[in-house]
Amino acid sequence: MRSKVAIQKISKAYGAFIALDDVSLDINPGEFLTLLGPSGSGKTTLLNVLAGFVRPDSGSVTVDGTEFLTLPPHRRNLGMVFQNYALFPHMSVRSNVGYPLRLRGVPKAELDRRAGEALDLVQMGHLADRGVHELSGGQRQRVALARAIVFEPSMLLMDEPLSALDKKLREHMQLELKRLHQRLGTTTVYVTHDQREALTLSDRIALINGGKVVQLGTPDEIYDRPRNKFVADFIGETRFLPVEPGASGPLLYGRALKTRDGAAGRNEKSWLVVRPERLRWRGGDDDGSNRIDAEATDVIYQGDSYLITVRLPDGAEIDLRRSPDMAGGRLPDRGEGIRLWLAPEHTILVTDHA
């Protein structure tokens, strides 16, 4: 089902610790929204408020216009996938998936049919009669997913569902989740601390820190237009170089910086967002703008590419990749000074506070 969710002014404090600080967020029908943030940011608390496991101090959550906060968890009709799957160990795979239907009084024959369909959807149909303890982590994950969608919930909640899987399986499951969402179109709220996972899966990302939504936007908005240094730091492999305000625009170590929004500099101290994949080996104007002086500290052959570690002027190191057959010049030697260039459309300045 495609439900519309309105989260308004939700606050929750545990003693002196403020877990959620006046959070407001609208979730569109059928949207895949990710709550992304470091641990302790409040993202899981917010998910638990939606699920009904945490009662906020104030605020409102409406789903399709109905106030949710006064409903007990078992009457919210939400599917949830827990971090460690939370499958019932005393039930078979089929009974686990059928449990929500059993509670809804679905007749046995229909229950078996629908549980089977849900299991087929996650490619677990052939293991329906197994016990939970006989399954691998990835298989448990799929069963947990089947249990969460079998009763056609109004919304799907996922709490770091892939964090216990190894990298390869995790990436595979991300694609499956995305496909499943495209097929079912259920409004989904997904919690993760993995920025790449968030970028891969989401229609929109709500970046949360200190109990507040720091930035809400599509993956490319979050990546390319970070609102402040925290966002830019959290997303991507980012280094920062200090930028001073100059008379005719921002200056990086005395050199002019042309940014995407024209040369319009800010009047305060800001930071240049340096991401390895945006750095160019050559190019740029003759005036030396947008150039970064750096030093190659390591050049390592890794088969598919060369890994070149480069030390930025502030001493921070950043790893660049070059394909072995790239056209355009020789590899730098170790210790050799190089001049990197950042195209104006990729030149992003951020401040400490939005």
Add this chain to the structure above:
Amino acid sequence: MTMAIDLKGGAAPATLNERLLKRHDRRERTALSLLTAPGALLILVVLILPIGWLFWLSFFDASGEPTLANYARMLRPVYVKTFISTFQVAGLVTAACVLLGYPVAYLLSQLSERTAGILMIFVILPFWTSVLVRTYAWLVILQRTGLINTWLTGAGIIEEPMPLVHNLLGTVIGMVHVMLPFLILPLYASMRAIDPVLMRAAANCGATPAQAFRQVFLPLSLPGLAAGIGLVFVLCLGFFVTPALLGGGRVAMWAMQIADNIAVYGNWGAASALGVVLLAVTALILVVLRRIFKVDTFGGAR
């Protein structure tokens, strides 16, 4: 033929040091199994040999003649009655322990580890006091001129003192007090092992708190409950002190029969036979309990 020998020779590097390593392997295993020797010896001396001796004794009468009379005697009504009454008392005490112990274990399992640890002291505290002392304490509380009867008659609630002790009731009260920790401890351990997130998952699936408890928590706590029930029931079967003191001669227990056979009649053979039967019945109960709960606990959802 020569080819085969050559080939064997060619494979020599694969068997390099094979015998040496195998010998070391054997030696290591022998050394490790020797570590269990003191324990095994102790079990042999204090457990296997005495039980074997008991078994041997049970086939001789008081004068040392081999006989089956010791077992035949157990078919007499007085023994059969004792046997049945022993099971009744054990069953009553176990049932009372389950009714009283399950809620306590549940409460403890839902509290923080710290709070539960503090409250657990009150569960374990009786362990540190002698059974004899505790039993006499119950006598003080329950007897005709005891605390309860004095209070109740003094308050005018009852006119005649109630018969609270020297009967089945007093025996059960005293035995439950002694047995409760044996039920609570294994049950608490198994409840602690139930992931609390499972209850959330059940709620999320649409289960009311009562349904979540019945369909998820209760089945998952059954193995611990079975362990507790087995422990309490078996201990009750052989219990002597409390029924002897609080039963007032009205509650006949198997263990008292054994004591009588030795202390009153000096008949070691008869006492041994009773002990052997008690042991056999106990073993049978443990096997049955294990069967039931292994099959049913995890098959309930099928």
